[in-house]
Amino acid sequence: MQSAFGGIDFGTSNSTVGVIRNGRARLVALEGEQPTLPSAVFFNFEDGYTYFGRRAISDYTDSIEGRLMRSLKSVLGSTLANEKTRIKARQIGFIDIVGMFVGHLKKRLEEDAGGAVENVVLGRPVQFVDDDAAADAKAQGELEKAARAQGFRHIAFQFEPIAAALDYEQNVTREELALIVDMGGGTSDFSIVRVSPERARSNDRKADILANRGVHIGGTDFDRLLSIAHVMPELGYLTRTKDHKRNLPAAYFVDLATWQRINLVYTAKAMTDLRQIRYEAERADLVDRFIHVVEHRYGHAMAGLVERAKIALTEQSSAEVKVSLPGARFAAEITRAGLEETISGDIERVTATVKQTIADAGITASAITAVFLTGGSTAIPLAKRQILSLVPQAAVIEGDMFGSVGLGLALDAQRKYA
DSSP states (O other), rough: OOEEEEEEOOSSEEEEEEEOOOOOOOEEBTTTTBSSSEEEEEETTTTTEEEEEEHHHHEEEEEEEEEEEGGGGGGTTGGGGGOEEETTTTEEEHHHHHHHHHHHHHHHHHHHHTTTOEEEEEEEOOOOOOTTTHHHHHHHHHHHHHHTTOOEEEEEEHHHHHHHHHHHHOOOOOOEEEEEEEEEOOEEEEEEEEEEETTGOSSOOOGGEEEEEEOOOOOOOOOOOHIIIIIIIGTTTBBBBBBBBOEEEHHHHHHSSSGGGGGGGGHHHHHHHHHHHHHHHHHHHHHHHHHHHHHOOOHHHHHHHHHHHHHHHTTOOOEEEEEEEEEEEEEEEEEHHHHHHHHHHHHHHHHHHHHHHHHTTTGGGGGGGGGEEESSSGGGGGHHHHHTTTTTTTTTEETTTTHHHHHHHHHHHHHOOO
């Protein structure tokens, strides 16, 4: 019987579960044969069930009545973590919903293991919250509490870029000084690690980790910035009041553009406020579009269109966000240049964090022999270009974009629990 342990990469956008089988790390099939599961929960009001991943998103986009939650990891350490949200007649805490999702991952892990699993290594970003040690510790504690409530008894944490390094190390043939770049949906994390076939057999790797840093910037931040800059103006953002004294209030536009805050627009108070904003607006027709999007609970679907446009711009020079609701018909074109201009400030913060990681390691950039890329946001051309320009001499290795962390967490769990 296999040892009852595993590694869980609970991601902002996607999650994976890693195990050791026949001496090798592999990912558990979480949805059909898919080893990745979108980090989404849908409370279906029509049949009363709760669904996860692609099924959750599909039910929502098929206009089934219910409530979709995405980017749940982003609530950890934030003020939302202490709040509850209404699901039909119930009030459910955001951390409890995180627990439901972790519990679903645990169920898949146990199905694969053929029995109960009480030992787990959970991945975590280098910083859940930037420059706030207390909030960062609170976020880890919230995730641990959610996992423990699902039946995990022995819980350890590992930095996500270190887990990625453990996965990368399985294929190295000589000693490397590696910069591990893990840019996901919610955070960008970096580590500088010495890896080699010999070091891979050691149980104590502390001396091999030269530096860790992270910044709370990821793919969902790029989605938000794109939506605010290119889509929200089609709904009245930055337009003036009738008296030309000010712009319309920005808060609800920002909420609608932010994955984890979209549901906050679906309240009676928000609708009352939006109708007042419409009354004051010079372009009431645009605010009507906004109200129509809210009335049809189309916010997550629209955010998905923005996300798909961002992904398309990895290969294309332009993409379109097209909304075709009866009362909200418009198309917003986004070019590659527009994407890069919109996210350039965040990318500058990311590259500054990489530079600081190198400085923390006490080495020069030229000493780095390999760059290991993982996480979906490393596919963004500007991000990849700017990071690699810091270490032009290093070999570039592209790992499993969504699976490297989960695989590395399984390897770490093997060391801790086998």
